[in-house]
Amino acid sequence: MEQRISLVTLGVRDLARARAFYEALGWRGAQQPDNEVAFYQAGGMVFGLWAALGGHGAPGVELAHNVRSPSEVDAVLAAAERAGGTIARPAARADWGGYTGAFVDPEGYVWEIAHNPDWAIGDDGSVRLP
Secondary structure: OOOOOOOEEEEEOOHHHHHHHHHHHOOOOOOOOOOOOEEEEOOOOOEEEOOOOOOOOOOEEEEEOOOOOHHHHHHHHHHHOOOOOOEEEEEEEEOOOOOOEEEEOOOOOOOEEOOOOOEEEEOOEEEEOO
16 A cells, blocks of 8 residues: 555535535635535545435545555555454445445544546556546
């Protein structure tokens, strides 16, 4: 697992309200592929707002580590489990077209490991929205 965080996602109760708040603070250029999530480019990483009600989204904070291929998702999840983490979501194809799974570290923090074929990952690990 490369030493980087690709995405920080905040679980929110009201996506429209949360988005309006951050945009009032000056955040611009949100990509909102559906009514459950909004992504903002934040330097070399991505900041997300995810609707947490109705069984979707993560309460609190979820960290993400994006990788360059589906096989890397499997490899990172296996490494996390060997290191003492717990698999929260086994790797699987996602409705949005990628491949994703998640582990929980020994302190209870959730890390999503994902391959998103639409997001570019630079040599330095920076992530760029399309």
